[in-house]
Amino acid sequence: MTTDRLTKISLQENSQPRTVVITSGKGGVGKTTTTANLGMSIARLGYRVALIDADIGLRNLDLLLGLENRVLYTAMEVFNGECRLDQALITDKRWNNLTVLCISKNRQRYNLTRKNMLLLVDSIRARNYDFILIDCPAGIDVGFLNAIAPAEEAIIVTTPEITSIRDADRVAGLLEASGIYQVKLLVNRVRADMIQKNDMMSVRDVQEMLGISLLGAIPEDKSVIVSTNRGEPLVLRKRLTISGVAFENAARRLVGRKDFLTDLETETSNQKGMFNRIQKFLSTQLLPPFEE
Ligand SMILES: Nc1ncnc2c1ncn2[C@@H]1O[C@H](COP(=O)(O)OP(=O)(O)OP(=O)(O)O)[C@@H](O)[C@H]1O
Numbered sequence: 342m343t344t345d346r347l348t349k350i351s352l353q354e355n356s357q358p359r360t361v362v363i364t365s366g367k368g369g370v371g372k373t374t375t376t377a378n379l380g381m382s383i384a385r386l387g388y389r390v391a392l393i394d395a396d397i398g399l400r401n402l403d404l405l406l407g408l409e410n411r412v413l414y415t416a417m418e419v420f421n422g423e424c425r426l427d428q429a430l431i432t433d434k435r436w437n438n439l440t441v442l443c444i445s446k447n448r449q450r451y452n453l454t455r456k457n458m459l460l461l462v463d464s465i466r467a468r469n470y471d472f473i474l475i476d477c478p479a480g481i482d483v484g485f486l487n488a489i490a491p492a493e494e495a496i497i498v499t500t501p502e503i504t505s506i507r508d509a510d511r512v513a514g515l516l517e518a519s520g521i522y523q524v525k526l527l528v529n530r531v532r533a534d535m536i537q538k539n540d541m542m543s544v545r546d547v548q549e550m551l552g553i554s555l556l557g558a559i560p561e562d563k564s565v566i567v568s569t570n571r572g573e574p575l576v577l578r579k580r581l582t583i584s585g586v587a588f589e590n591a592a593r594r595l596v597g598r599k600d601f602l603t604d605l606e607t608e609t610s611n612q613k614g615m616f617n618r619i620q621k622f623l624s625t626q627l628l629p630p631f632e633e
């Protein structure tokens with residue numbers, strides 16, 4: 342594993358991992374895409390990361406990471422005593438400090454209770470991770486409640502559409518009611534061209550409506566779909582796309598770093614086009630200040 346342009350940071354041994362749930366209320370807004378890309382980015386920064394796909398029967402996280410053929414066991418087999426936890430934790434071959442756990446391969450869920458979820462995450466916590474990211478299922482029913490149960494922090498993903506924002510607001514209320522107060526917002530599928538024509542709400546508008554501090558804004562980008570189909574998160578690309586840079590910046594913000602890729606002062610000829618496009622994206626006044 343090389344960390345060349347990325348500096349390795351280690352949290353103190355035996356410190357408690359940060360457990361963050363990625364949620365939205367509305368389906369299909371980008372929770373799994375966010376979990377895969379933030380998880381991979383944070384691992385590349387040198388942290389030990391466990392990703393949990395808490396979507397029962399509709400798991401996708403393994404696909405986005407290209408690990409689908411390696412899912413032999415899930416948390417269900419662990420609960421049933423059919424395998425050990427470490428057999429269900431799949432280690433990424435590219436970054437061995439990144440592991441993935443699926444809760445179930447099918448719709449079997451009789452064993453998944455809030456208590457089991459808490460026990461599961463406690464066992465993962467004991468394995469010296471720095472971050473545990475939980476990919477929440479859509480909706481606000483029992484699957485959502487189980488997924489948020491072990492978390493101390495949350496990232497709410499929304500698109501700049503009113504239906505998604507309303508669900509994000511509902512979820513923010515439910516998180517607060519569950520004692521999760523550290524909540525950040527990630528606005529996905531932003532289109533600067535539509536914002537300029539007043540056909541889409543700006544990130545600033547979305548952030549002000551929800552009143553949640555902003556972790557990141559990710560542009561609409563067809564390379565997201567390409568990367569999903571290839572099982573290779575955007576942030577792994579040698580030449581980052583604009584959404585790849587946006588995910589990397591969000592990951593850096595999440596871990597508390599301030600060396601954002603868009604703050605690069607020196608640009609190479611390779612980066613020039615990209616650099617200009619990012620500058621344009623950021624300069625359209627569509628971003629409110631990020632709160633650290
Ligand atoms: N920034 C983006 N630009 C273009 N397409 C995107 C972007 N983000 C996500 N998508 C696409 O949107 C679809 C839904 O994304 P994803 O599966 O991450 O959402 P989800 O919130 O996890 O969905 P679910 O609620 O079903 O679990 C996928 O096809 C993905 O490729």
Ligand SMILES: [Mg+2]
Pocket residue numbers: 372373374396401476477
């Ligand atoms: Mg999903």
